[in-house]
Amino acid sequence: MNYFIMMQDDRISNAIEPVGVSEVISAEKVVDEQIYKIDKLNLQFPVREKEVVEYVDFIQRPVSLLSDKLKQLIEKYVPDIYTKSVVLVDINRVRQDLYWLVVPPRIKCLSHQSEFHKDGTVKKLVIDEKKVASYKVFKIDGIMEEYTVISLDVAESLLRxxxxGIRLKKIEKQSMQKEVI
Incomplete structure (x- = not known):
C-alpha cells in the first residue's frame, strides 16, 4: 500500500494561524503518555490578524489541527484516534471555528534506507511497509519532523x-532488493 505525508499547503499565504498554541500545547504533551494533561485544558486561541484569512482544513504547525469536516473523515478510518476540540477565535470578524487537535499513534517504521542531513532532519524518508500495514493515520517515530502520514485509501477519500489547504507527498517504501557489496 502507498502512504502519504499530509501537509498544510504553503501556497496559501493567508491561511488561518492560531496564536499562542505552543505555549499551552507543547510537543511533549502531544504524545500518548502525556495526553491526559491536554484532556483537562479548555483550548481556545485567537488567530493572527490578517486582511484576508483562509480557513484551511489542515493546520500543520505548531501542532496538527483538523477542521471539523476533516476530523469526521479521519474518524471513519480510525474511530479511536485521539482528538481534542480547539476553538479558534477571530475577534475582528466575530467568528469562532471548531478545529481538532489530533494525536495519531507514533509508529517505529523507519527503514534503514532512510537518509538524514547532518542536523538530524530527514533527507530521504523511507518506511518499512510491513510495520505500518494496519495503520491508516500515524506519525513516524524516530524523526525530528512531525509528519502526519495517511494511507492510500484515506488519501483517495480526502481527494474526492x-x-x-492540504497537500500530499508520497513516501517511499523500503525496497526488497538485497544490497550487493
Missing part, C-alpha cells in the same frame, strides 16, 4: 472531497 472539497478540502482546502
Amino acid at each position: 472531497r472539497d478540502f482546502m
Whole structure:
C-alpha cells in the first residue's frame, strides 16, 4: 500500500494561524503518555490578524489541527484516534471555528534506507511497509519532523472531497532488493 505525508499547503499565504498554541500545547504533551494533561485544558486561541484569512482544513504547525469536516473523515478510518476540540477565535470578524487537535499513534517504521542531513532532519524518508500495514493515520517515530502520514485509501477519500489547504507527498517504501557489496 502507498502512504502519504499530509501537509498544510504553503501556497496559501493567508491561511488561518492560531496564536499562542505552543505555549499551552507543547510537543511533549502531544504524545500518548502525556495526553491526559491536554484532556483537562479548555483550548481556545485567537488567530493572527490578517486582511484576508483562509480557513484551511489542515493546520500543520505548531501542532496538527483538523477542521471539523476533516476530523469526521479521519474518524471513519480510525474511530479511536485521539482528538481534542480547539476553538479558534477571530475577534475582528466575530467568528469562532471548531478545529481538532489530533494525536495519531507514533509508529517505529523507519527503514534503514532512510537518509538524514547532518542536523538530524530527514533527507530521504523511507518506511518499512510491513510495520505500518494496519495503520491508516500515524506519525513516524524516530524523526525530528512531525509528519502526519495517511494511507492510500484515506488519501483517495480526502481527494474526492472539497478540502482546502492540504497537500500530499508520497513516501517511499523500503525496497526488497538485497544490497550487493
